[in-house]
Amino acid sequence: MSIIQIKxxxxxxxxxxxxxxxSFDVPKGCIFGLLGPNGAGKTSLIRIINQITAPDExxxxxxxxxLNKEHIKRIGYLPEERxxxxxxxxxxxxxxxxxxxxxxxxxAKNTINEWLEKFEATTxxxxxxxxxxxxxxxxxxxxxxxxxxxDFIILDEPxxxxxxxxxxxxxxxxxxxxxxxxxxxxxxxxxxxxxAICDNVVLLNKASLVAQGTVMDVRNSLKDNTYxxxxxxxxxxxxxxxxxxxxxxxKDGNTTLLFTYNDKPDIQLxxxxxxxxxxxxxxxxxxxxxxLTLTDSSQ
Amino acid sequence: xxxIGIITGREYxxxxxxKSFILMTLLTPLLITTFYGVIIWVSIGQSRTLExxxxxxxxRSGIFSENLKAPESIIFxxxxxxxxxxxxxxxxxxxxxSVSQDYTVDQSLQLKYESMSSLSVSNSSRIEQAxxxxxxxxKLNTLGIAQEAIDSLQTNIVLSQFKVKEDGSTxxxxxxxxxxxxxxxxxxxxxxxxxxxxxxxxxxxxEKTNRxxxxxxxxxxxxxxxxxxVLGIALVGLTQLTIWIVLTGILMGVVxxxxxxxMGDMKELQNVSNNPGLxxxxxxxxxxxxxxxxxxLAKIFGVFLFFFMGGYLFYGALFAAIGSAVxxxxxxxxxxxxITMPLVFSIAVSFSIVIGDPNGTLxxxxxxxxxxxxxxxxxxxxxxxxxxxxxxxxxxxxxxxxGVIAIAGKIYRTGILMYGKKVSYKELARWLFYKN
Numbered sequence: 001m002s003i004i005q006i007k008x009x010x011x012x013x014x015x016x017x018x019x020x021x022x023s024f025d026v027p028k029g030c031i032f033g034l035l036g037p038n039g040a041g042k043t044s045l046i047r048i049i050n051q052i053t054a055p056d057e058x059x060x061x062x063x064x065x066x067l068n069k070e071h072i073k074r075i076g077y078l079p080e081e082r083x084x085x086x087x088x089x090x091x092x093x094x095x096x097x098x099x100x101x102x103x104x105x106x107x108a109k110n111t112i113n114e115w116l117e118k119f120e121a122t123t124x125x126x127x128x129x130x131x132x133x134x135x136x137x138x139x140x141x142x143x144x145x146x147x148x149x150x151d152f153i154i155l156d157e158p159x160x161x162x163x164x165x166x167x168x169x170x171x172x173x174x175x176x177x178x179x180x181x182x183x184x185x186x187x188x189x190x191x192x193x194x195x196a197i198c199d200n201v202v203l204l205n206k207a208s209l210v211a212q213g214t215v216m217d218v219r220n221s222l223k224d225n226t227y228x229x230x231x232x233x234x235x236x237x238x239x240x241x242x243x244x245x246x247x248x249x250x251k252d253g254n255t256t257l258l259f260t261y262n263d264k265p266d267i268q269l270x271x272x273x274x275x276x277x278x279x280x281x282x283x284x285x286x287x288x289x290x291x292l293t294l295t296d297s298s299q
Numbered sequence: 300x301x302x303i304g305i306i307t308g309r310e311y312x313x314x315x316x317x318k319s320f321i322l323m324t325l326l327t328p329l330l331i332t333t334f335y336g337v338i339i340w341v342s343i344g345q346s347r348t349l350e351x352x353x354x355x356x357x358x359r360s361g362i363f364s365e366n367l368k369a370p371e372s373i374i375f376x377x378x379x380x381x382x383x384x385x386x387x388x389x390x391x392x393x394x395x396x397s398v399s400q401d402y403t404v405d406q407s408l409q410l411k412y413e414s415m416s417s418l419s420v421s422n423s424s425r426i427e428q429a430x431x432x433x434x435x436x437x438k439l440n441t442l443g444i445a446q447e448a449i450d451s452l453q454t455n456i457v458l459s460q461f462k463v464k465e466d467g468s469t470x471x472x473x474x475x476x477x478x479x480x481x482x483x484x485x486x487x488x489x490x491x492x493x494x495x496x497x498x499x500x501x502x503x504x505x506e507k508t509n510r511x512x513x514x515x516x517x518x519x520x521x522x523x524x525x526x527x528x529v530l531g532i533a534l535v536g537l538t539q540l541t542i543w544i545v546l547t548g549i550l551m552g553v554v555x556x557x558x559x560x561x562m563g564d565m566k567e568l569q570n571v572s573n574n575p576g577l578x579x580x581x582x583x584x585x586x587x588x589x590x591x592x593x594x595x596l597a598k599i600f601g602v603f604l605f606f607f608m609g610g611y612l613f614y615g616a617l618f619a620a621i622g623s624a625v626x627x628x629x630x631x632x633x634x635x636x637x638i639t640m641p642l643v644f645s646i647a648v649s650f651s652i653v654i655g656d657p658n659g660t661l662x663x664x665x666x667x668x669x670x671x672x673x674x675x676x677x678x679x680x681x682x683x684x685x686x687x688x689x690x691x692x693x694x695x696x697x698x699x700x701x702g703v704i705a706i707a708g709k710i711y712r713t714g715i716l717m718y719g720k721k722v723s724y725k726e727l728a729r730w731l732f733y734k735n
Binding site for chain 2: 081082084096100144
């Protein structure tokens with residue numbers, strides 16, 4: 001079952017196409033990575049899902065029903081460009097946004113207090129936003145995004161401005177939210193975070209979808225029969241006829257070979273008793289490599 | 300609709316809680332009253348402490364000696380001669396005025412005024428007038444006109460104006476009162492539109508530059524955000540106006556009581572001295588008050604409130620549109636001009652041409668066209684323009700507000716999400732036809 005279904009969505013601006021017949025589904029209860037270089041159309045798509053703008057073509061389904069204004073309260077959005085009223089206190093601000101999302105006063109109060117406690121921020125309540133550090137402001141912004149317990153949460157670069165400790169805190173919270181049943185769409189340029197927490201991803205480039213699936217699927221789709229072996233010992237590997245060596249690195253008495261099999265993968269080639277194998281694996285491109293390969297503009 | 304209420308509430312409460320708002324709201328009536336009080340106090344104090352000036356007249360020509368009449372607050376003392384040393388030594392003599400020996404009535408008169416203090420403008424003209432009267436009387440006498448005839452030429456003129464209505468009834472109409480009231484109301488509207496219109500614009504720019512907009516418009520429609528802001532700030536203005544009126548009323552009342560007591564004292568003084576000049580002033584003041592009360596004040600206030608809000612909504616929506624189209628306050632200049640021009644024009648023309656001819660063609664048109672009507676109608680209102688013109692003006696204003704808000708909403712909707720782009724008028728026009 002999908003929380004969001006994007007069907008053939010296109011968006012045109014005066015001089016360019018922001019989205020060109022993009023289709024994909026966001027499964028329920030997963031952390032979904034929306035990836036792509038700057039200008040690929042991610043923000044346009046996010047704005048369409050948030051109903052800030054409308055698609056020129058295509059349709060979006062929320063829980064199987066065409067997206068409408070009622071769904072706005074079921075969506076939480078953390079924009080890339082953060083913004084809060086600088087002169088308003090933390091508490092007034094949170095109450096204001098809670099009310100705009102249709103929460104009643106007492107429910108809003110309880111939720112806000114819970115979140116402030118979770119982020120060790122109860123003492124900031126009466127402080128104005130402008131008096132807080134950048135990281136603190138980010139935490140408040142995160143609370144604004146999730147306090148109305150949305151079913152679908154869009155996070156655009158949620159880790160910027162956080163130190164490693166707080167980054168971990170936010171990661172844990174994102175996973176918590178997923179485990180409680182929310183679906184999360186995460187847009188980020190930090191591929192290591194994608195590998196760490198995303199279940200599924202789509203990759204946009206120049207207004208079109210270039211890859212989609214689970215993180216492993218996408219990485220596997222780019223593997224090119226390259227293997228890596230690390231061993232101790234002296235042997236003339238160039239005598240092996242079944243492989244083509246791409247790289248040969250010597251370090252601390254270890255040799256690491258990157259190679260491709262000419263035929264089927266055959267570990268038996270390395271059965272030489274002179275060799276002590278410490279690692280042998282198939283090389284699967286990292287998300288970073290997948291990203292760079294698929295969005296390479298020279299292709 | 301509920302969202303507009305929430306937004307209006309935020310805009311309202313964050314503003315009225317500001318120290319600057321509280322200070323300005325409380326201080327302004329205090330300043331007005333203080334100003335008013337000081338003027339009254341000074342003028343009363345002046346007339347009270349007014350000492351007669353003892354001026355020695357040394358008339359060597361012998362022309363003025365007998366006939367010189369001392370004007371108000373001056374006592375002439377005729378002397379054969381009086382030196383400046385005597386003046387310095389004397390406590391009671393304030394000045395010496397001397398006429399040279401060879402003066403005849405055919406020449407222009409050279410008066411020499413010697414004093415240790417400078418001469419006030421009013422005393423200067425009084426002294427001149429006193430001498431001029433003597434010369435004139437002398438000349439008329441030589442033409443064979445009797446002194447009684449000359450005296451009878453002195454006439455006091457009071458111009459009483461009455462406004463004739465279509466049903467034949469007449470009402471006294473005081474140009475001074477009408478002009479003063481009209482200009483005061485017009486200026487308040489002008490001031491309010493500017494002050495609060497700019498606040499709307501700044502608020503929009505703040506939301507845009509802080510990127511709050513993106514977050515909010517994912518929850519509410521841009522139109523709701525714009526209207527919430529415009530209405531919230533309107534309420535702030537109404538609050539301020541109400542507090543100003545109430546506080547000023549109370550403070551003026553207090554000042555009135557204090558001054559009223561003093562006026563009682565003054566009347567006793569007047570009875571004693573039987574000074575006709577001051578009594579006249581008092582009569583004028585009474586006339587002023589009764590002419591003011593004779594105006595249709597309830598109607599004027601109602602129409603004022605309408606244009607107070609109407610003018611603000613009309614211009615406020617435009618200010619919101621400008622705020623949405625720019626990235627920072629420094630970029631607002633090019634778009635501000637077309638908004639400030641009609642406003643400045645309306646106040647400049649209303650305070651000159653319209654005041655001079657409140658029911659003329661220009662005045663009529665300016666009070667109907669919504670760009671100028673809030674200011675111009677206020678100036679015309681105390682002069683009693685025809686009812687149909689007032690209603691027409693209000694209807695045009697109402698329709699224009701809806702039109703302007705619709706246009707501003709379209710510009711706003713596109714503008715608030717547009718960053719880093721210098722916007723031209725052409726671009727703005729294109730936004731009007733964008734769909735979402």
